[in-house]
Amino acid sequence: MQVINNPAKSQWAEVLKRPTQTVDDIEGIVNSVFQDIKRNGDTAIKKYTEQFDGVSLESNIVTVKEIELACESVSDTLKEAIIKAKKNIESFHAAQKTSKVEIETTRGVQCWQEKRPIERVGLYIPGGTAPLFSTVLMLAVPAQIASCKEIILCSPPNKEGQLAPEILFAANLCGVTKIVKVGGIQAVAALTFGTKSIPCVYKIFGPGNQFVTVAKQLATKYGVAIDMPAGxxxxxxxxxxxxxxxxxxxxxxxxxxxxxxxxxxxxxxxxxxxxxxxxxxxxxxxxxxxxxxxxxxxxxxxxxxxxxxxxxxxxxxxxxxxxxxxxxxxxxxxxxxxxxxxxxxxxxxxxxxxxxxxxxxxxxxxxxxxxxxxxGVNLDSFLKSMTFQKISKEGILNIGETIELMADAEGLQAHKNAVSIRLKDLK
CATH class of the missing domain: 3.40.50.1980 (Nitrogenase molybdenum iron protein domain)
Structure with a gap:
């Protein structure tokens, strides 16, 4: 490790530089894969799985039988450890639940905020040199607590065309609704556009290498949200x-x-x-x-x-x-x-x-x-905050003139009229 003694502030940017490639270095590759999957769907997925993971799959969907066999192969001691970790993660994330926020801002004007789950989420679980089954817990547990309807998990297969048994055990334990053997850029692209076998999602979660990080950022250009840039x-x-x-x-x-x-x-x-x-x-x-x-x-x-x-x-x-x-x-x-x-x-x-x-x-x-x-990822990452309001006759009389004045000052006559027509009837 390099030893640096008391660097001047002018040197900090260089001293603290990350050892990563720039986005420009890999964005071209990511774009190319995205466009191919957008056009060719599962055919392109199969091609990239062969190219990047070195395995040809007849189907990339994990079956119930595969899950059952995987669960049987995980040792009882590791199962107990995973279940204990899940319990602690559940406790911490369940404690993050918040109740409805409600207030009468002006007499007759009721405003409130409620949380709603993101209906369809995609979880990316890195495989490669270290299949991170712990990340399944970190993502699927809060998704389950938030009551997300569809939880789609993608992870790259090994050379035998399988996912690590521990990943499948954790996914099954945490209520994942669909598990897909696909990794890297192609997984993020599939979750972005959807294919015949892989549904598109509203938000993509999970860490990955630099290619996955850039792919997630590119997904946002196509209207899919992401948890964060996590490289x-x-x-x-x-x-x-x-x-x-x-x-x-x-x-x-x-x-x-x-x-x-x-x-x-x-x-x-x-x-x-x-x-x-x-x-x-x-x-x-x-x-x-x-x-x-x-x-x-x-x-x-x-x-x-x-x-x-x-x-x-x-x-x-x-x-x-x-x-x-x-x-x-x-x-x-x-x-x-x-x-x-x-x-x-x-x-x-x-x-x-x-x-x-x-x-x-x-x-x-x-x-x-x-x-x-x-x-970092937390319970709110899987929720949306929605605001509601209900205004009574008394309420629109109390704030109507304020709205009219502001709308008129902005030159938005239809906005003003929407209030004026109501005030006229009430008066």
Missing amino acids: PSELLVVADETANPAYIASDLLSQAEHGADSQVILVSTSKDLIGQVSQEVESQIKELPRKAIAEKAIANSKLIYVENDTVGLELINEYGPEHFIICSKNEAFYIKGVSNAGSVFIGDYTPESAGDYASGTNHTLPTNGFSKAYS
Whole structure:
């Protein structure tokens, strides 16, 4: 990992640069796949599954029998772990329910807001080197709590044309209504346009690589909403001399093993700690089964020394990390001051992997600095807020003249007339 000592603010943009390709580099490929699937539907899906996943499928729809066999093959101990994690995720997301907001803004003018579920949602679950069945829980559980009518799950098949049994078990557990063996750009395009086998949806959720991220952004051009831009995983740890270097190294590596384009950063007021963490990373990485992937991510990662916590906090908010761990005696300062982060983990015994799996918070979070404007997935992500109003005779008499004056000032005579005609009858 590169050690950077007290960088000047003018250098921050370069120091904090993500190791990702620009949108321009891959947008052409994404556009091409989108247009092909828009024109050729399932035929194009089959072609890209063969090209990108190396398998030819007679059908990309997961059958009931496949789900039953998958559920039988998952060990009882793992089933228990998944069920326990689901319970915690359910508890946290169910607590996010809000009641109807209702108020009489003026006598006779009743306004209220109610939540309604998004009827049809698409969940993208990454496969590839690490089938993320935990993401099924993070997306399907709040979708189920929100009462979404159709929950369509897409995930890339392996070389045998199958999805990981754990993905199918979790999907079945969480009420997913349709499971499709399709990944990458082609999955997002299918959910955008719809094909004979795959329904189009109103909103697409889920993390993915840079191609999936750009594909989701392109989907918005065709009227499909997305949860957020969620690309390669990232973690920033802030720590001082009181922190445990072995713990910090383990947290950094837990994100580095996600993918070669992941990024991890340590910001510290202690040069000694930076040295100790660097040694721990070198030691611990040797034991990882995904060592080759982690090493590539570590090569893109930084150990940054800052002179004090104030500078550290400003740098962290400029970066806007997806995951932010605080291991500092001044944790209250960072908790109060952080304004840009997807999810925050506090103290020596709060590893980021707790949020990835079982603490209850959601792990689908904004990356690449988008935490400056986006929230992570939550219950409201699957709901729409609708406003209602009912105005009585007394109410239109109370606000009618206000509406007339404003409409007239904007030169919108029909707007004014819609009120005037009513006031004339009442008067």
